[in-house]
Amino acid sequence: MNASGLLAYCRQGFEPELAAELTEKAALAGAAGYARAQRNDGYVIYACEEADNLRRNLPWQDLVFARTKLMLIAELRGIDPKDRITPILQALEAHPQRFGDLFVEHPDSDAAKPLAGLARSFGNALRPALRKAGRLSASDDARLPRLHVVFVQGDHLFLAIADPHDASPLPLGIPRLKLLPDAPSRSALKLEEAIRVLLEPEERERLLKPGMTAADLGAAPGGWTWVLTREHLRVTSVDNGPLRQHVLDTGLVEHLRADGFHWKPAQPLDWMVCDMVEQPRRVAERMASWFREGWCRHAIFNLKLPMKKRWDETRLCLDLFAEQSQRDLIVRARQLYHDREEITVFATLRGAR
Numbered sequence: 001m002n003a004s005g006l007l008a009y010c011r012q013g014f015e016p017e018l019a020a021e022l023t024e025k026a027a028l029a030g031a032a033g034y035a036r037a038q039r040n041d042g043y044v045i046y047a048c049e050e051a052d053n054l055r056r057n058l059p060w061q062d063l064v065f066a067r068t069k070l071m072l073i074a075e076l077r078g079i080d081p082k083d084r085i086t087p088i089l090q091a092l093e094a095h096p097q098r099f100g101d102l103f104v105e106h107p108d109s110d111a112a113k114p115l116a117g118l119a120r121s122f123g124n125a126l127r128p129a130l131r132k133a134g135r136l137s138a139s140d141d142a143r144l145p146r147l148h149v150v151f152v153q154g155d156h157l158f159l160a161i162a163d164p165h166d167a168s169p170l171p172l173g174i175p176r177l178k179l180l181p182d183a184p185s186r187s188a189l190k191l192e193e194a195i196r197v198l199l200e201p202e203e204r205e206r207l208l209k210p211g212m213t214a215a216d217l218g219a220a221p222g223g224w225t226w227v228l229t230r231e232h233l234r235v236t237s238v239d240n241g242p243l244r245q246h247v248l249d250t251g252l253v254e255h256l257r258a259d260g261f262h263w264k265p266a267q268p269l270d271w272m273v274c275d276m277v278e279q280p281r282r283v284a285e286r287m288a289s290w291f292r293e294g295w296c297r298h299a300i301f302n303l304k305l306p307m308k309k310r311w312d313e314t315r316l317c318l319d320l321f322a323e324q325s326q327r328d329l330i331v332r333a334r335q336l337y338h339d340r341e342e343i344t345v346f347a348t349l350r351g352a353r
């Protein structure tokens with residue numbers, strides 16, 4: 001019943017990638033454990049007795065395929081649907097802290113989606129019971145650890161704890177973004193999410209300022225360019241395909257019909273973003289050359305993953321990018337909610353303003 005290790009959510013179908021990533025990074029952190037993953041479950045358990053080691057040495061921000069990071073404390077199977085609260089309170093006795101919030105959820109998978117109603121109604125019942133037992137603060141307190149109850153079946157759930165400084169603040173780690181009617185493409189959501197999730201709030205203010213310059217490689221029909229113009233950046237959009245007229249009408253955009261793998265800016269730019277559909281190694285190499293040559297200080301780019309060995313390819317591309325850039329960079333990579341068979345990378349020169 002008691003369990004120890006990590007519970008991390010991922011995009012359905014990417015459990016093997018997350019399991020491989022956790023196994024490798026936990027080993028590097030000096031923790032011995034094993035991953036429990038089933039394809040299409042939408043989550044992975046990394047069972048490990050050295051929970052403290054994982055808590056300290058495996059930060060969520062360093063994980064590519066995890067939508068959030070939860071510390072696993074118990075697994076309850078075969079619970080009586082007439083009283084799920086008592087076994088939960090019993091399991092929590094071994095973890096006497098007070099929680100600042102409660103999330104009752106289910107993995108983002110086809111199999112678990114029908115549990116949404118149960119999660120909602122059970123949350124409404126558990127919240128007052130936890131408050132009565134003195135285990136949950138009277139109003140939400142984002143500074144305290146958060147309790148997660150994760151239903152995988154009606155009678156099978158996990159209890160886990162999120163450190164608010166080392167986990168997504170969002171239920172299931174999913175940002176709910178709305179595609180605005182004038183967005184030229186759904187891809188716009190990827191860049192919007194990347195800016196929101198991969199940059200710290202302080203970085204968003206400091207690194208994205210009106211009047212800054214950017215290149216958008218593989219820009220058509222203009223979703224990413226449009227997102228940048230909404231931040232009042234001046235954008236050179238490189239693509240042989242057409243851009244939507246209202247994007248050009250912002251007066252902030254120059255459209256160049258050129259090859260994004262050969263074009264380079266006449267002057268150094270603040271930003272480069274890239275969503276070209278190409279082999280990830282080729283993209284990673286080109287992105288590295290932008291930093292090496294000093295053509296940009298910050299970048300967000302997408303790496304399309306192959307069908308097989310996706311974790312190996314991810315690691316290889318990120319290593320290749322870091323090495324070939326020959327710069328001291330902060331790099332954060334994540335498979336965003338709006339990413340499909342791809343990941344998104346944010347890179348910035350350390351100390352750049």
Ligand SMILES: C[S@@+](CC[C@H](N)C(=O)[O-])C[C@H]1O[C@@H](n2cnc3c(N)ncnc32)[C@H](O)[C@@H]1O
Nearest residue numbers: 185187218220221222223224239259260275276
């Ligand atoms: C996924 S779409 C980009 C969508 C865009 N980010 C948006 O939000 O609307 C990929 C684009 O990359 C462009 N592309 C692929 N290879 C390219 C290259 N070598 N040079 C320039 N553009 C390229 C394609 O023409 C295509 O428009």
